[in-house]
Amino acid sequence: MSDEVTAEILSTHILDLARQGKRLDGRTPDEYRRVEVEPGFVVTADGSALARIGDTTVLSGIKLEPGKPYPDTPNAGVLTTNAELIPLSSPTFEPGPPHPRAIEVSRVVDRAIRAAETIDLKKLCVTPGEKCWSCFVDIHVLDHSGNLIDAASLAALGALTHATLPQKRFGIAEHDIPLAVAHFPVECTFTRLGETIVVDATFDEEKAGQGRVTIATDEAGNIVAMQKGLIGAFSPEDVKEMAERAFRHGDRLRAIARGV
Amino acid sequence: MGNVGAKEIPELFGPDGLRTDGRRPDELRPLKITAGPLHQADGSAFVEWGFNKVMAAVYGPREVHPRHLQENHKAIVQCRYNMAAFSVDERKRPGLDRRSQEISKVIAEAFESVIFAEEYPRTSVDVYIEVLQANAGTRCAGVVAASVALADAGIPMVDLLPAVAVGKVGGKLVLDLNKLEDNFGEADLPMALVPQSGRLVLMQMEGHMHRDELGQALDMGVAGCRGIYEKMKAALRDRYAVAPVGASTGAAQ
Numbered sequence: 001m002s003d004e005v006t007a008e009i010l011s012t013h014i015l016d017l018a019r020q021g022k023r024l025d026g027r028t029p030d031e032y033r034r035v036e037v038e039p040g041f042v043v044t045a046d047g048s049a050l051a052r053i054g055d056t057t058v059l060s061g062i063k064l065e066p067g068k069p070y071p072d073t074p075n076a077g078v079l080t081t082n083a084e085l086i087p088l089s090s091p092t093f094e095p096g097p098p099h100p101r102a103i104e105v106s107r108v109v110d111r112a113i114r115a116a117e118t119i120d121l122k123k124l125c126v127t128p129g130e131k132c133w134s135c136f137v138d139i140h141v142l143d144h145s146g147n148l149i150d151a152a153s154l155a156a157l158g159a160l161t162h163a164t165l166p167q168k169r170f171g172i173a174e175h176d177i178p179l180a181v182a183h184f185p186v187e188c189t190f191t192r193l194g195e196t197i198v199v200d201a202t203f204d205e206e207k208a209g210q211g212r213v214t215i216a217t218d219e220a221g222n223i224v225a226m227q228k229g230l231i232g233a234f235s236p237e238d239v240k241e242m243a244e245r246a247f248r249h250g251d252r253l254r255a256i257a258r259g260v
Numbered sequence: 261m262g263n264v265g266a267k268e269i270p271e272l273f274g275p276d277g278l279r280t281d282g283r284r285p286d287e288l289r290p291l292k293i294t295a296g297p298l299h300q301a302d303g304s305a306f307v308e309w310g311f312n313k314v315m316a317a318v319y320g321p322r323e324v325h326p327r328h329l330q331e332n333h334k335a336i337v338q339c340r341y342n343m344a345a346f347s348v349d350e351r352k353r354p355g356l357d358r359r360s361q362e363i364s365k366v367i368a369e370a371f372e373s374v375i376f377a378e379e380y381p382r383t384s385v386d387v388y389i390e391v392l393q394a395n396a397g398t399r400c401a402g403v404v405a406a407s408v409a410l411a412d413a414g415i416p417m418v419d420l421l422p423a424v425a426v427g428k429v430g431g432k433l434v435l436d437l438n439k440l441e442d443n444f445g446e447a448d449l450p451m452a453l454v455p456q457s458g459r460l461v462l463m464q465m466e467g468h469m470h471r472d473e474l475g476q477a478l479d480m481g482v483a484g485c486r487g488i489y490e491k492m493k494a495a496l497r498d499r500y501a502v503a504p505v506g507a508s509t510g511a512a513q
Contacts, residue, residue: 004332100365103358115466211373213463223474226449226465229365231372233459236478243474 011208018193023205025054029198030245037154037257039162047163047179049257051155053200055145060137060155062163064179066170067134069125077124077132081110083139083152090144108187108227109139109152112216115224116185118160123180126172133165135179146202149214149227150253153187157257185224186253188246189214192232199245206230213239215246219254269444272430279441281310285434286480288424288487289397293404293495296412301388303413305495307405310438311395316405318413321383335380339368341402343391363399370403370452370462371410374418385415396442400424403452403462408492412499422488423452423462426481428469433477435484449477453485 014024021029033054042048045061052058067078083106085093093099098106113119124133137159139152161181167173191201191209201209211232216225223243228234234242272280279285289310298304301317324330329338341364345354356364371387387410389402403423411420427437428447437445447467451460460478469477 098358100361103361104365107358107362111466115468211461217471221471222468223465223471224468226463227366228460228463229369231369233373233454233457233461234463235457235459236475236482239460239463239478240475243471247471 007207010204014205014208015194018196018198021196023198025202029196032200032249032253033202035154035253035256037158037259039158039259045159046166047159047161049155049158049162051151051158051257053147053151053154054202055143056147056151057141057143058148058151058155059140059142060152060159061140062159062179063136063138064133064163064166065136066126066131066172069129069132073121074129075125076121077119078134079110079114079119079121079137080134081113081137081139081156082106083109083141083148085141085144085148089141093144104227104229105141105148105152106139108149108214108216108225109156110137111227112153112185112187112225113137113156113160116183116216116218116222118157118181118183118185120180120182144203146204146206147189147200150187150189150200153185153216154253154257157184157186157254158259161258183218183220184254184258185216185218186250186257187214187216187225188242188249188253190242190245192234192238197234197238197242199249213242215243217243217246217250219251221247270440272441272444273432279429279434279438281438283436285432286483288436288484289438291404291488291491293408293491295408295495295499301409301413303409303411303415305405305408305412307401307408309397309401309404310436311393312391312398312401313393314398314401314405315390315392316402316409317388318385318406318409318415319388320385320413321380321415322386324382324384329384330382333381334377335375335383335385337368337372337375337377337385337387339364339371339387339389339406341367341389341391341399343394343398347391347394363402366462366464367399367403367406370421371406371417373461374421374454375410376416376418379416385410396437396439397425397450400450400452404488404492408495411492411496419454419456420489420492421452421461422455422485422492423450424481424484424488425450426477426484428467428473428477433473433480435480449481451478451481451485453482453489455486455489458482 047062163179400423452462
């Protein structure tokens with residue numbers, strides 16, 4: 001019960017601050033925490049990146065292996081994205097089958113990567129209908145201090161950008177080549193705190209929040225995925241404004257994920 | 261969207277600018293809503309929308325199962341969106357796949373945004389959506405059906421929740437995608453509107469939509485939702501209309 005009471009007091013305080021355009025950690029409503037992407041964190045992976053947004057830490061690793069194309073896309077490779085919210089990252093995560101919120105993170109990240117055509121899957125075809133590359137993007141949340149979707153998306157993009165096609169290991173060619181990344185989608189997530197809409201909410205802000213919207217943008221001015229989640233409502237004007245903000249942040253986040 | 265390596269994209273507009281099923285870009289498919297077709301449920305609705313057939317039932321507010329999900333200060337909303345194995349061309353493996361679980365989550369959250377949950381602490385409002393025949397737009401059909409079912413169950417809410425998808429097909433924005441447009445279109449943006457506040461409580465999007473098109477797409481969806489809203493109200497009125505005194509009706513036996 002005392003936990004509930006402190007949570008309630010904290011939420012009320014966060015909402016009070018938001019009304020004045022302020023946040024608990026001193027940021028403005030349109031400011032991210034410090035964002036870092038560290039590529040090559042895991043050498044056993046064909047590509048990897050550790051993404052940090054403030055205290056939130058997410059690791060993504062890529063594995064590429066030969067597989068069989070799906071019957072309905074014989075000329076394309078296979079892309080699979082999976083996010084695990086492992087119990088070590090938060091007292092609120094429990095072992096067991098994937099929780100809907102983990103499925104949501106996976107699917108929202110996957111949707112952006114897929115819709116943006118981040119990887120040209122046709123280039124992952126080896127023999128049409130017979131053999132292709134299967135690209136597995138695995139995402140491990142290590143420290144959940146809010147805004148998992150953006151951190152997962154940055155980790156995944158960072159890992160893909162620096163991935164290698166392990167042709168030598170599987171006897172497909174003499175040399176390994178870099179995985180060809182064609183587009184660079186990043187997700188930008190907003191949380192409603194009263195009438196203020198903040199970007200990059202912390203764990204406590206998410207708990208106080210009244211709805212969440214994620215907008216994924218690419219480098220060419222396209223919106224490639226959106227997702228409204230949690231309990232809350234947004235007007236079309238809110239959505240348009242968040243989209244503009246997502247493009248503004250997107251360009252900077254893209255550069256960080258690509259390491260350019 | 262999911263057409264990597266797929267066959268040729270068919271022609272999606274006729275020479276007259278109409279769509280494959282003869283609709284204008286901003287026209288809905290035929291929509292029929294029946295309130296209260298089921299007897300065991302506290303509330304129910306059946307929606308036939310284009311070639312979609314979706315049944316929804318609501319139970320509750322009732323005891324929470326599993327118990328540990330119970331909240332002391334409000335009701336929770338649990339939703340199960342499920343597609344029947346025979347609802348699609350190729351048999352779908354029964355049970356909730358990841359897509360269904362994600363849709364169930366966002367639909368539950370959409371309804372929890374409009375239900376006065378604090379009036380029923382320590383209870384659950386269970387919303388079941390069964391897609392019996394699928395033809396693009398089943399999550400929106402499910403939201404419409406579930407919303408009418410919630411009203412039929414007498415659950416207090418801010419408003420009904422009309423829902424529709426806006427898509428981009430052959431470079432043009434269209435309302436309420438059909439199956440062919442869903443398969444070969446460039447973008448899909450399903451949304452659910454609270455008509456009273458003009459705010460969206462469900463919104464997802466996949467594909468490619470340029471930043472300059474977003475505003476028009478949202479406006480088109482909101483207008484579509486307002487049309488659906490009228491049909492939802494009419495369905496509830498049909499179910500609960502009381503015949504004027506003296507008029508004889510065969511239905512009320």
